[in-house]
Amino acid sequence: MTLPSEQQRKERIDRGIKIRTDSIYAMMSYRELSYLALPRLILIVGMLIIPLVVPSMYWQRVFTISCIYALLAISFDFLAHYVGLVSLGGAFFVGIGGYLAAIANTSFGLPPWLTVPLATLIGGSLCTLLLLPCLPLRGVYFAIVSLMYPLFMARVIEALDILGGTDGIMGIDSFPNRWAEQYFLICILLLILFGARRLVNMDIGLVLRGVKDNDQAIRASGISVTFYKSVAVFLASAMGCMSGACLVHIYMWSGISLFALDFSIIPIAATVIGGSGTLVGPLLGCLILVPISELLRDFGTLRIVFYALILVAFIIFRSEGIMVYGQRKYHQFERWIKF
């Protein structure tokens, strides 16, 4: 017998095991430990296995590009959800990191294992420095100004015909082989993911979250808001620059298409699909979105229509995102109660 819906409602309760594993008691038994370790192990082992099981080199490359986008998506989610800076500057970070790695490789002859860290650090500092004047802005205003940067850089390179102009920089070294390329990216991605998850729960992470919640109280606590915003922007832009640097070594070419808005938009779409604020969600979102957009290539220009339909479907049916939904199902059970 079913009651009219007004008299029923769904109640969500944390599973007992979720509560037991919240503290040191998680060490009590293998069951509790595996409850904690299982989702993490699935992700790690899954990521490590994917390159071995995908059918062709083409799809291996698609997976590599997904990882590049995933780095950007984690950087976007970190900035937007934990610091309150909605950044559309992903393409700017990729471009700066990419061009720096390209210059370091072609002009100074540095190998990829030096150009990537160099581009990460120098690129991160450079992006932070350039974004410094916009840091007092918040929300949509910061988003619009940060969108201006990649557009601006592409026009500057085109107009002044510097850094190879519209032809770009060619003859960049690739990674030693495709396995090194893939596993380097996977390891970096997992390190950054778990590092970021830890960071946002550390004391400094709480300060960053405080900046989003309420920056006046941060000021009243004797903490400089601009300093911590720039620390966060440095971390996020360094991630973006690293993905850009890897990208030019994969394509063996660096051009103004590195400033293409794809690098700003796809990470945001992936964050919407995966669940914002989870940091893992954006990664999963990229692993779904980027291959789908490749599959749809057969449809030519119609692909944008299908792509949009998939996005709309996600927004309508799972607006919270895959990861938020998954976490809820994993940690809680639901039941109908009368009231």
Place this chain on the structure above:
Amino acid sequence: MDKILNKEPILKVSGITKHFGGIKALSDVSFDVHEGEILGIIGPNGSGKTTVVNCITGFVKKTSGHVFFRGKDISRKPPHKIADMGVARTFQIMRPYYSLPAYKNLVIPLFSPRSRRTGGWRGGGRLGDRNTVGIDILEEIGFERDSYVPYKLAATLPTGYLKRLELARCLALKPEIIICDEIFSGLSMSEIASMVPLIERLQMDGITLIMIEHRLRELFRVTDRIMVLNFGEKLMEGNPKTVMANEEVKAAYFGSQTVQEVMDHA
């Protein structure tokens, strides 16, 4: 009392003026605050009390005038530098970090440069565990340690606890002055009754307080000096009895309320 007055004031406000466009929020307000005292600032709505706080703590830029803290000019410093020197403030509209549990709210001020400098190992300094220090401070301010209250999300706490949390955020900085902006407003009589001893204890701990209040009875219990603002100008200052006896103050502040009734309870 005389001994206090002879000393160099800890905070000296001289001639601050603030215009918001064409509106004169403050004009030429000057006063001194001495170490260890509690100064009350009262005045009708819109008389510029909160603007005084914002001007002292740097949250709004003064049109003119100076603020000296221990003889140092702090008029042009940004808010976080002023807080770093030991001038803490609460907000009239509570500003906790809503998405964090109450005790995690204190980890943030304990992470500030001032706390790391002054706190030492136990006080949340370089190596200290800021979570436990946060809970210690909350217990001091009236959160029951063994209850769930310190661990609840700030968004779910009632007003009384949020006001205490505001004060706790100031205490985490180990400040020399706390400026309380209407800390009693919105509280029930019993909540106020438990706050008053807290304020008295802060004074005994050697913290100087500036209190902006509408609750005169409770204010008069703790302060020994009152300043009255009206339309952005300082009407007068002095001890509660003489201030309340003043005809100008009566006219500006009380309107129809009988002054004697308030004074009887004070």
